[in-house]
Amino acid sequence: MTVPAYAVFIGNIQGGTDFPNGAISFADAVVSYSPAIINGEPTESHRGAFNALGVPDYTGVQNCLSQTGCTFVSLGSGGSILLRFDDNKLTGSGDNKFDLWVFEVGDDIEDTFVDISPDGVTWHSVGKVFGSTAGIDIDAFGFGIGDQFSFVRLTDDPNQGDQDSYTVGADIDAVGAIFTVSNIQQSVIQQSVPEPGSLELTGFGLLALLIGLSRRVTRKLAPV
Numbered sequence: 001m002t003v004p005a006y007a008v009f010i011g012n013i014q015g016g017t018d019f020p021n022g023a024i025s026f027a028d029a030v031v032s033y034s035p036a037i038i039n040g041e042p043t044e045s046h047r048g049a050f051n052a053l054g055v056p057d058y059t060g061v062q063n064c065l066s067q068t069g070c071t072f073v074s075l076g077s078g079g080s081i082l083l084r085f086d087d088n089k090l091t092g093s094g095d096n097k098f099d100l101w102v103f104e105v106g107d108d109i110e111d112t113f114v115d116i117s118p119d120g121v122t123w124h125s126v127g128k129v130f131g132s133t134a135g136i137d138i139d140a141f142g143f144g145i146g147d148q149f150s151f152v153r154l155t156d157d158p159n160q161g162d163q164d165s166y167t168v169g170a171d172i173d174a175v176g177a178i179f180t181v182s183n184i185q186q187s188v189i190q191q192s193v194p195e196p197g198s199l200e201l202t203g204f205g206l207l208a209l210l211i212g213l214s215r216r217v218t219r220k221l222a223p224v
Helices: 183-192 196-221
Strands: 008-012 015-019 029-034 080-084 088-090 100-104 112-117 124-129 133-136 151-156 171-177 180-182
Touching: 008 171, 015 100, 015 133, 088 171, 100 112, 100 124, 124 133, 151 171
Parallel strands: none
Antiparallel strands: 008 015, 029 080, 080 151, 088 180, 100 133, 100 171, 112 124, 112 151
16 A cells, blocks of 8 residues: 555654544544443543544643543543544555554553454454554454454553553543545545446447457458
């Protein structure tokens, strides 16, 4: 897969990477959010699932006063969040480059299990990221440029990180597909490939033309 010349660096204060398709590379919707809440933690102001959408914007502020004033969402110990890409799909790169980037933020570096799915029904584990901003090479798990995934599920590793904090669990700022195909690109590809029926019609048309030419040649060569 070629990397367009307009690839831009996108990140937060903890790091980032180049995204070939820019801002559309990031998750667009929250399908579900299942925080593991123990003794009221993570606190309510850190449970704004929508803060995992769009480009990363973590500024270093961890003790949020409200969900809208926060830039990340905490999963709780063993909690999870399911995100969806609407205007693009995650693909493999065909090599060992990172294809998916997870922005986990905060001072406490916490591991997160990662699963991907093409349809939200069939899931594939692609290991886990080890806290902070980190990437995953989905090709290492048997996928490539021909595979497309619309869903990413992140689950906090309950055996790692602090277990008692107002931001307990992995804290997710953003999830981006480094190697991705946009819906516009997919539409162009689909339009450029003829439907099987049209291929058959084209074949029949060529066959009819050849038969017609053959008959005209035969009539010209026939004795008078």
